[in-house]
Amino acid sequence: MLENVIVGSGIGGSLISALLKNTDHILFEQDKNLGGCASTFKRHGKYYNAGATTLVGYEKDHVLKNIFDSCDIKPNIQKSDIAIRIIQGEKTVDRVKDFEHFLEQVELLYPHPNNRVFWEKIKQIDEKFWQLQNIYFGKYKFSRYIQTSKFIKELFKVFGFEIFQSAKGFIDKNLYNIPQNYQDFIDAQLLITVQTTSKNISLLSLALGLAYPFHDVYYPNGGMGSVISQVLEDVNTHTKEQIQKVIQHQDHYEIISNKTNYKTKNVILNSSIYDSGKLFDDKKIKSYYEKFSFSDQSAFVVYLYITNKEKFLHHYQIILDKLLPNSISKSFFVSFSDQDDPKFHNNENGYSITISTHTKANYWKMLSPEQYEIQKYKLQNFIVEKFLEYFDTISKKDITKVFSATSITFHRYISRYNCGGKAIGLKNALELPSCQTPFKGLYNIGDTVFAGQGWPGVALGVDVLHKELSQNQG
Ligand SMILES: Cc1cc2nc3c(=O)[nH]c(=O)nc-3n(C[C@H](O)[C@H](O)[C@H](O)COP(=O)(O)OP(=O)(O)OC[C@H]3O[C@@H](n4cnc5c(N)ncnc54)[C@H](O)[C@@H]3O)c2cc1C
Numbered sequence: 446m447l448e449n450v451i452v453g454s455g456i457g458g459s460l461i462s463a464l465l466k467n468t469d470h471i472l473f474e475q476d477k478n479l480g481g482c483a484s485t486f487k488r489h490g491k492y493y494n495a496g497a498t499t500l501v502g503y504e505k506d507h508v509l510k511n512i513f514d515s516c517d518i519k520p521n522i523q524k525s526d527i528a529i530r531i532i533q534g535e536k537t538v539d540r541v542k543d544f545e546h547f548l549e550q551v552e553l554l555y556p557h558p559n560n561r562v563f564w565e566k567i568k569q570i571d572e573k574f575w576q577l578q579n580i581y582f583g584k585y586k587f588s589r590y591i592q593t594s595k596f597i598k599e600l601f602k603v604f605g606f607e608i609f610q611s612a613k614g615f616i617d618k619n620l621y622n623i624p625q626n627y628q629d630f631i632d633a634q635l636l637i638t639v640q641t642t643s644k645n646i647s648l649l650s651l652a653l654g655l656a657y658p659f660h661d662v663y664y665p666n667g668g669m670g671s672v673i674s675q676v677l678e679d680v681n682t683h684t685k686e687q688i689q690k691v692i693q694h695q696d697h698y699e700i701i702s703n704k705t706n707y708k709t710k711n712v713i714l715n716s717s718i719y720d721s722g723k724l725f726d727d728k729k730i731k732s733y734y735e736k737f738s739f740s741d742q743s744a745f746v747v748y749l750y751i752t753n754k755e756k757f758l759h760h761y762q763i764i765l766d767k768l769l770p771n772s773i774s775k776s777f778f779v780s781f782s783d784q785d786d787p788k789f790h791n792n793e794n795g796y797s798i799t800i801s802t803h804t805k806a807n808y809w810k811m812l813s814p815e816q817y818e819i820q821k822y823k824l825q826n827f828i829v830e831k832f833l834e835y836f837d838t839i840s841k842k843d844i845t846k847v848f849s850a851t852s853i854t855f856h857r858y859i860s861r862y863n864c865g866g867k868a869i870g871l872k873n874a875l876e877l878p879s880c881q882t883p884f885k886g887l888y889n890i891g892d893t894v895f896a897g898q899g900w901p902g903v904a905l906g907v908d909v910l911h912k913e914l915s916q917n918q919g
Contacts, residue, residue, distance in 0.1 A: 446708040447471060449914075450700050452688045452724075453715025455481030455859075456497075456900060457890035459673050460907040461713055462680040463516040465914070472680050473702060475687035478670055479677060481715070481859045482892075483900075485670030485788075491846060492668055492788055493748045494799045496864065498780035499528070499760060500663040500672065502901035507575060509904040512911075518675055521666045523783070525759040528662035532835060533630055533764040540634075540658035544568060547659075555627040563619045570649065571656030573603055581909055582895040584879040604649070612643040612651035626766075631655065633764045633776035636803055640742060640865040640898060664759045667788040691724045691887075698886060711886045711914065717861045718878045718893040730884060737878055740867040740893070743806035743852035745772060747828050749798040750846035755838045757781040757796065763835055769802055771824045777802040779832065795845075800828055806852040806862040817853070825849040865898045880910040888914075 447469050451462045454474035458481075462472040478484040482496035500522055502509030513520060529540040536554045541547055544564070551560055581596045583589030600608060616623060616631070632642040638654035639646060646654075665672045683702075690701040691712055700707040714721045722734030764776040782789035782797040789797040804824075812820060829847060833839060852862040867873065878894040888910055892898035896905035 446697055446710060448709065449711045449713060450688075450698070450707060450709040451713045451715060452691075452700075453481060453891070454479040454673065454677065454682065454684075455715045455891050456483050456673070456903045457892070457907055458713070458715030459676045459680070460512055460904060461715075461890050461910055462682075463518065463676050464512065464907070464911045466516070466679045466681075470681060471707065472677070472682045473686045473688050473700075474682065474684045475860065476858055477685050478858075479682070479684065480670045480673035481861075482855075482864060483669045483673055484859075485668030488748075488848070489846060491750045491791065491795070491797060493750075493797050494665075494669050494780065495850075495858075496744060496746060496799070496801065497669050497899070498665070498799055499525075500665055500669070500900050501657060501660050502904060503663055504661055507901070508580075508908045509900055512904055512907060513676075516676070516679075518678075520663075520672045520675055522663035522672065523666060525662050525664050527758050528658035529760045529762055529778075530758050531630065531634070531762045531764065533626060533633075534766070536626075536630075538630070542659055542661065544659065555624070555630060557620055557623070557627070559619045559621075563616075566619070567652045567655050568659055570604065570608065570652035571659065574649065574653060577603065580896075580905055582877065582879055583881055583909065583913070585881055585883045589879075589881065600649075608647065608649045610648050612646045612648055615648045615651065616643055629764055629766075629775055633762060633774070636774055636776070637762070637778055638899070640803075640867070662760075664783055666783070666786055668782075671788070688724065690726070693725075693727055693730065693884065693887070711888065713888045713890055713910070715889075715891045717863060717891065718889055719863060720861055721889060730882075730887070733882060733884070737876075737893075739806075740863045740865075741806050742773070742863055742865060742867075743804055743809075743855065744801050744850075744864040745804045745824055746850045747800040747825050747832075748846070748848055748850070749796075749800065749829070749832075749844055751796050751798060751839055751843045752794050752845060753796060753839050753843045754794050756784055757836075759783065761835075763831060765831065769824060770827050771808065771820050772802050772804045774803040777828055777831070800832060802828065804852070806864075809851040809853050810862065817851075821849060821851055863893075865892060867893070880906050881913065 449465050449468050449470040451458045451472040478486045484495045527539045531538045538550045579596045579599045581592045635654045638657045639650050687703045692699040697708050698712045718737050719739050722731045725731050761779040778801050780799045856862045880894050896902045
């Protein structure tokens with residue numbers, strides 16, 4: 446009997462597998478590419494990053510770096526000196542790590558008497574958060590509630606009650622009479638990092654979301670999928686093997702794949718919390734998963750391949766003054782492959798470009814096949830047009846490939862309609878799924894459980910789960 450089965454090679458499934466590589470384990474990935482939203486795929490001879498393009502958290506004392514170090518992984522990444530160039534009409538702000546340089550630009554373009562107070566507070570909260578010693582969230586056992594309360598106590602001790610005040614209240618107080626374009630500048634960044642705007646979150650989430658580029662932001666050489674491959678180097682990985690059913694027995698789980706059956710003591714699902722229930726026939730387990738209300742948010746991604754001699758930054762965010770068609774965002778995020786990255790440039794001055802924005806997941810499901818195509822091209826064409834308007838050294842004829850992905854596409858390849866977890870808001874903090882379930886030996890990992898999305902958020906959850914599994918073994 447296996448000790449651990451991991452279902453899915455997303456960031457969560459991969460990191461926990463690397464930590465468990467010395468146990469008797471198998472990681473199953475249904476797709477041929479590893480990494481889920483953080484994968485790199487090949488189409489018509491060119492490579493593209495499916496979703497994630499930036500890596501944050503590879504710095505001293507951060508949980509992600511600690512995981513990499515303890516697994517002896519040195520990711521093949523390079524620092525992006527300008528993390529993101531944000532463009533809003535005539536305004537351009539480079540999100541750089543250097544606080545004074547960043548603030549100077551904000552002062553010039555979005556003047557406000559309290560800019561320094563506001564941004565210093567954001568940076569300070571973020572720094573203090575990553576120094577906390579007891580970051581933890583767990584449920585369904587007395588000992589876990591005790592540990593969670595220890596974390597909450599530490600949060601109060603370090604920050605006081607103010608950390609739970611609403612982000613909107615904090616902005617209204619500090620950046621009073623904030624102009625719409627400054628509010629859009631803040632909200633566009635939050636949508637990328639915490640999946641929602643300042644309307645629905647606490648000051649803590651606001652700070653963690655806006656401070657992202659005060660950290661080192663890295664570009665993955667060879668694509669994000671290459672980092673995942675490095676993480677999985679010593680992991681027993683089965684690709685193109687889909688897990689179709691999981692059956693709970695008294696002291697083990699039976700795993701039924703499209704190829705064969707396995708037995709395991711623990712099963713760690715990297716499928717989203719909304720998609721995990723369908724793996725079970727057991728009514729109790731099914732109803733456990735059904736109680737999490739679906740987070741109806743997803744990504745729309747345009748993939749471009751262009752030939753152009755110009756040098757570009759790795760990342761840009763373009764903010765418009767209106768919502769994009771069929772979207773819930775006024776902005777889109779553009780990532781270029783590095784000019785010197787041989788995986789992408791193909792000896793032809795080529796760039797692989799991933800452009801993403803936010804949409805409702807269910808919107809695409811409701812459309813007829815004809816309407817689906819019409820609406821998909823409407824958004825794709827709009828984004829390409831605005832992209833060409835900004836990057837005026839790129840002409841339409843430089844684009845040699847263009848195609849896009851909706852929530853339907855994500856579901857086809859990685860079995861999830863929603864992308865990104867639910868933002869931790871003031872009202873839903875206690876309903877947040879934990880990596881533990883009420884069922885012995887059954888766990889979830891990834892961006893729909895604590896602590897949320899992206900490399901740093903998923904790594905926090907992995908750390909909690911790994912400590913728990915180690916304790917159980919010990
Ligand atoms: C467009 C976009 C851009 C993003 N940009 C960034 C960024 O720049 N930086 C960043 O840090 N984060 C970014 N994110 C967020 C980040 O990509 C995700 O939060 C993270 O990758 C999710 O990881 P996960 O562990 O939840 O796994 P997922 O990515 O959800 O992967 C789960 C895996 O499990 C597999 N699976 C599911 N069910 C089964 C089954 N039954 N059998 C076998 N395999 C199965 C799937 O095929 C998939 O590979 C972005 C996300 C999107 C969508």
